[in-house]
Amino acid sequence: xxxxxxxxxxxxxxxxxxxxxxxxxxxxxxxxxxxxxxxxxxxxxxxxxxxxxxxxxxxxxxxxxxxxxxxxxxxxxxxxxxxxxxxxxxxxxxxxxxxxxxxxxxxxxxxxxxxxxxxxxxxxxxxxxxxxxxxxxxxxxxxxxxxxxxxxxxxxxxxxxxxxxxxxxxxxxxxxxxxxxxxxxxxxxxxxxxxxxxxxxxxxxxxxxxxxxxxxxxxxxxxxxxxxxxxxxxxxxxxxxxxxxxxxxxxxxxxxxxxxxxxxxxxxxxxxxxxxxxxxxxxxxxxxxxxxxxxxxxxxxxxxxxxxxxxxxxxxxxxxxxxxxxxxxxxxxxxxxxxxxxxxxxxxxxxxxxxxxxxxxxxxxxxxxxxxxxxxxxxxxxxxxxxxxxxxxxxxxxxxxxxxxxxxxxxxxxxxxxxxxxxxxxxxxxxxx
Ligand SMILES: [Zn+2]
Numbered sequence: 001x002x003x004x005x006x007x008x009x010x011x012x013x014x015x016x017x018x019x020x021x022x023x024x025x026x027x028x029x030x031x032x033x034x035x036x037x038x039x040x041x042x043x044x045x046x047x048x049x050x051x052x053x054x055x056x057x058x059x060x061x062x063x064x065x066x067x068x069x070x071x072x073x074x075x076x077x078x079x080x081x082x083x084x085x086x087x088x089x090x091x092x093x094x095x096x097x098x099x100x101x102x103x104x105x106x107x108x109x110x111x112x113x114x115x116x117x118x119x120x121x122x123x124x125x126x127x128x129x130x131x132x133x134x135x136x137x138x139x140x141x142x143x144x145x146x147x148x149x150x151x152x153x154x155x156x157x158x159x160x161x162x163x164x165x166x167x168x169x170x171x172x173x174x175x176x177x178x179x180x181x182x183x184x185x186x187x188x189x190x191x192x193x194x195x196x197x198x199x200x201x202x203x204x205x206x207x208x209x210x211x212x213x214x215x216x217x218x219x220x221x222x223x224x225x226x227x228x229x230x231x232x233x234x235x236x237x238x239x240x241x242x243x244x245x246x247x248x249x250x251x252x253x254x255x256x257x258x259x260x261x262x263x264x265x266x267x268x269x270x271x272x273x274x275x276x277x278x279x280x281x282x283x284x285x286x287x288x289x290x291x292x293x294x295x296x297x298x299x300x301x302x303x304x305x306x307x308x309x310x311x312x313x314x315x316x317x318x319x320x321x322x323x324x325x326x327x328x329x330x331x332x333x334x335x336x337x338x339x340x341x342x343x344x345x346x347x348x349x350x351x352x353x354x355x356x357x358x359x360x361x362x363x364x365x366x367x368x369x370x371x372x373x374x375x376x377x378x379x380x381x382x383x384x385x386x387x388x389x390x391x392x393x394x395x396x397x398x399x400x401x402x403x404x405x406x407x408x409x410x411x412x413x414x415x416x417x418x419x420x421x422x423x424x425x426x427x428x429x430x431x432x433x
Pocket of ligand 1: 319
């Protein structure tokens with residue numbers, strides 16, 4: 001059977017087509033949200049906005065108010081509304097209740113519809129990786145908080161193999177891989193990968209054989225270290241990264257591995273200055289703002305995600321025109337020194353490159369968004385120190401100041417001091433003092 005390269009013809013729609021589609025869809029979704037989502041209705045009333053005036057994306061950008069996570073939490077707490085005023089249950093459309101992950105706050109209940117935008121996106125992504133009807137798909141999740149949301153996979157003719165993301169499942173993963181020869185594994189997160197690495201060392205199994213049928217392994221949740229990426233590559237697996245598109249859809253990188261694709265028939269995305277909320281041009285750093293174009297159960301409109309991104313709307317080498325974006329960090333972590341934007345992610349690679357500080361433990365001092373200098377506290381491993389600590393400090397200073405290009409002040413402390421602030425590798429990356 002010869003299948004098309006893309007699951008949905010919309011994936012290769014032209015820029016003009018996508019713009020028209022968004023111009024037509026955005027007003028209807030705004031109207032629905034204003035009518036049925038109490039928080040959106042309240043925000044519109046405060047701003048004196050009427051959804052009937054949203055006749056295009058341009059009109060939308062000129063008048064529509066922003067919402068953020070705090071708005072949703074406050075509405076939830078003051079109105080005894082578990083959905084925070086942003087969700088609607090529609091009989092017959094609401095097939096299950098799930099929740100958000102709660103990574104950056106309390107988990108929020110989310111009604112799931114028959115055809116959720118994340119599912120539509122994932123199906124396109126899985127197809128793009130090479131999954132076809134009749135294939136097996138290994139599905140490992142931290143939790144099944146999404147509820148019943150696997151309908152589309154089944155409609156694709158794909159058989160799911162469900163595993164919990166727990167080291168005790170490793171023998172079952174190996175057996176299922178050898179017996180059913182699945183095409184895609186999702187989600188291959190770092191705690192499980194570390195356990196997999198140890199399991200391979202202990203049992204002596206051949207990972208290249210075990211994983212030989214996989215066309216891709218999807219990971220998400222937290223970034224993988226370069227070392228872990230190299231380990232997975234040595235098993236013969238191609239990694240794809242996935243993340244949530246501000247809770248309105250899913251988004252995964254394509255085979256070009258050059259940013260997350262945001263499907264623009266499912267969501268409208270924009271980038272704004274996190275302080276002034278002025279629009280930011282494509283290619284420049286801004287806070288990601290998302291608007292669903294399809295989800296009538298959770299009509300999140302102009303939702304500020306808190307993520308700093310760079311959006312690229314140029315056509316991608318994979319054949320899709322849908323925009324891509326790269327995540328640089330959280331808006332609350334950004335500092336500006338001499339007008340230059342600096343985020344912890346940029347510092348990480350430089351710090352990890354030095355043997356004594358390879359664990360990448362550091363904190364940026366951020367009293368204000370604008371700082372007179374880049375001030376960093378870096379943790380080192382005393383056992384790896386070969387010369388004097390002063391020499392290491394000078395090396396780090398020259399490396400960071402040279403690459404970032406602003407006045408830099410380094411404070412060196414033993415790793416143990418920073419580790420007291422949290423579990424290993426998860427200390428707060430910015431601090432006021
Ligand atoms: Zn692409």
